[in-house]
């Protein structure tokens with residue numbers, strides 16, 4: 001059976017171009033980049049090239065890029081570094097809709113004596129900017145707010161937030177794992193101090209990420225060990241994966257135009273066609289400020305998990321809430337923060353596309369999903385009574 005993969009915010013296919021660049025660095029060029037001999041040193045030179053490729057995607061300086069093991073490590077490193085450099089400050093501002101890599105760390109820090117403000121979002125998943133401005137204090141050590149949300153695709157006004165925080169000298173971290181490669185980002189024109197990205201969300205391999213640290217921003221390492229990354233992150237470099245991440249950054253730069261035209265068209269077609277074919281359905285999230293590949297759709301009187309199971313039988317891969325939330329009966333914290341009614345939040349699924357999707361695949365989903373929803377609603381006592 002053919003798989004129709006519409007779960008690209010969970011992870012993406014490693015691009016064959018990316019894998020091809022990685023392969024020689026396992027069995028042939030396996031040297032340690034820190035070695036004195038040129039067998040290792042050549043790999044070190046190749047890592048410099050990867051660092052440049054990553055930097056180029058966001059218009060950063062290569063020296064501002066630190067390789068990490070994943071988006072989660074980048075998020076954790078930035079947050080701990082910001083707190084360590086300002087030991088007197090005990091307040092953090094974040095949002096109610098962060099990925100667990102930020103949200104759960106903030107909750108952990110709340111148990112360690114930090115005060116956390118989680119800025120709410122409105123019905124469309126947009127950040128409440130007045131609430132944000134009102135809750136910054138002289139005690140605020142860090143603001144950590146994602147660039148784009150993984151469940152709804154809603155994009156936050158990061159440039160505006162950065163400019164405001166810069167004038168007040170407040171450290172700013174943004175989790176840009178979902179935004180990177182989908183929308184243009186010019187980090188030098190913003191005042192962002194820390195930015196996280198992850199390889200497997202942009203057609204690179206899993207288990208590698210990067211952290212941008214703005215020149216002049218105070219930093220302290222999360223992994224203390226060898227002198228790798230100029231002492232900013234110990235541990236022998238994951239050479240093949242870093243090289244893959246560098247190539248993946250080029251791949252998404254080359255496809256950004258397509259992402260914002262063809263992929264956006266497919267996403268929009270999916271939404272409008274489902275809307276005309278299925279009643280009692282809503283799109284979760286602001287339609288204008290949104291990633292081109294993501295849609296979160298809520299169906300009343302059905303369970304998201306049931307929809308996923310029936311779609312799975314047809315080879316269609318999507319998700320309900322974030323991968324980390326599914327498996328529990330609670331609807332996603334993102335949809336709850338948006339005030340999505342309980343019934344609709346329970347029946348919400350996320351489709352996230354990539355440049356590998358075709359119109360034939362989208363048409364297949366448009367053709368099959370209405371019958372799935374109808375079948376499930378027939379089983380629901382609430383649907384019959386409504």
Ligand SMILES: *Cc1c(COP(=O)(O)O)cnc(C)c1O
Pocket residue numbers: 009010069070071072073099101146148149150175176177178198199200201207208209
């Ligand atoms: C996937 C994701 C992460 C975590 O990245 P990993 O590389 O899987 O650790 C963090 N933030 C967001 C918004 C994500 O979508």
